[in-house]
Amino acid sequence: MRIVRTVADLRAALAPVRGSGSVGLVPTMGALHDGHLELARQARADNDAVVLSIFVNPTQFNDPSDLAAYPRDEGKDVDLAASVGVDYVFAPEVTEVYPPGFSATVTLHGPIVEALEGAHRGVGHFQGVTTVVAKLFGMVSPDRAYFGQKDAQQVRVVQAMVADLNIPTQIVVVSTVREPDGLAMSSRNRRLSPFDRARAAHVAEALRAAELAAAGGISDAWSLLHSARKVLTDNAIDVEYLELVDADTFRPIPVLVTGPAVLAVAVVIGGTRLIDNVVLRQGSAS
Numbered sequence: 001m002r003i004v005r006t007v008a009d010l011r012a013a014l015a016p017v018r019g020s021g022s023v024g025l026v027p028t029m030g031a032l033h034d035g036h037l038e039l040a041r042q043a044r045a046d047n048d049a050v051v052l053s054i055f056v057n058p059t060q061f062n063d064p065s066d067l068a069a070y071p072r073d074e075g076k077d078v079d080l081a082a083s084v085g086v087d088y089v090f091a092p093e094v095t096e097v098y099p100p101g102f103s104a105t106v107t108l109h110g111p112i113v114e115a116l117e118g119a120h121r122g123v124g125h126f127q128g129v130t131t132v133v134a135k136l137f138g139m140v141s142p143d144r145a146y147f148g149q150k151d152a153q154q155v156r157v158v159q160a161m162v163a164d165l166n167i168p169t170q171i172v173v174v175s176t177v178r179e180p181d182g183l184a185m186s187s188r189n190r191r192l193s194p195f196d197r198a199r200a201a202h203v204a205e206a207l208r209a210a211e212l213a214a215a216g217g218i219s220d221a222w223s224l225l226h227s228a229r230k231v232l233t234d235n236a237i238d239v240e241y242l243e244l245v246d247a248d249t250f251r252p253i254p255v256l257v258t259g260p261a262v263l264a265v266a267v268v269i270g271g272t273r274l275i276d277n278v279v280l281r282q283g284s285a286s
C-alpha cells in the first residue's frame with residue numbers, strides 16, 4: 001500500500017488501472033474505525049483499485065474548536081487501511097486541496113441541505129462537503145464511491161450532487177456499523193469520557209424504541225418521536241434535533257406512509273456532538 005500526497009502522483013498511480021479496471025474511493029476524515037473499514041472492505045470487494053482518502057476538510061466545520069479537536073492519527077490509519085487491502089491512502093495537505101486563489105464552491109439548495117445538519121451546523125456545512133467531495137471525485141475519477149448510512153443526510157446530498165452534475169460515479173451506501181451496545185461507530189466517540197461513553201448507548205436505544213414502535217404499527221410522527229425522545233430525556237441527554245423526515249426529500253413528515261423515512265438525531269454528550277439515524281417504514285423496521 002502506498003501513501004500519496006499529491007493529485008499528480010495519485011493520477012499517475014491510477015493511470016494503469018483506467019480503462020481496464022475499476023477504481024473505488026472511500027472518502028474519510030481519518031481516525032479510522034470499523035465503520036470506515038467496512039466501507040473499504042466493500043470497496044475492495046467491488047473494485048480493482050481502492051483509494052482511501054484522509055482529509056480533515058476545514059470548510060465543512062462550522063466550529064473552529066471542533067476542527068482543532070478532531071482526532072488525527074495517520075500512522076494508525078495507514079496500518080488499518082493496509083489491513084483491509086486498500087491500495088492507496090490519499091492524504092493531501094490542505095494547500096493541495098485548496099491552493100492559494102482557490103475560489104470554487106459546489107452549492108445545492110433545498111431541504112436536503114437546509115434541514116437537520118444544515119439547520120444546526122449552518123448551510124456552509126454541506127457546501128463544504130459537496131465542494132470537497134466534488135473535488136475528490138475530480139482528483140480520483142472513481143467508478144464507485146462509498147459512504148456510510150451513519151451520515152444519512154450526507155449520502156442523500158452526495159447522491160443529489162452526482163445526479164445534478166452528471167458525475168459518472170456510482171454512490172454505494174454501506175449500513176451503519178455499531179459497537180456491541182448499539183452506539184454508532186464514530187471518530188468522535190473517542191472524545192467521550194467513560195461515563196459519557198456509557199450514556200451514549202442510549203442514543204441507539206432511543207432510535208431502537210422508535211423502530212420497535214413503527215414495527216408495532218405506530219405511524220404518526222409525534223408518537224414515534226415521543227418514544228425516542230423519552231429514552232433520551234430519561235437519560236438527561238441534550239437533544240439538538242430529533243426529526244422524522246422523508247428519506248428522499250428530507251422534509252419533515254407527520255406520518256409514515258409507504259416510502260422510507262429517516263428518524264435522525266443529533267445530541268451533545270459531555271461536549272461531544274453525536275449523530276445517528278434509523279430508516280423506518282410503515283409497519284416495519286428496516
Ligand code: AMP
Pocket residue numbers: 027028029030034035036038039146147148149150151174175176177178184185186187
Ligand atoms: P468521516 O471520517 O466521519 O467523515 O466518515 C467517512 C465515511 O465513513 C462517511 O461516509 C461516513 O458516513 C462513514 N462512516 C462513519 N462512521 C460510520 C459507521 N459507524 N458505519 C458506517 N459508515 C460510517
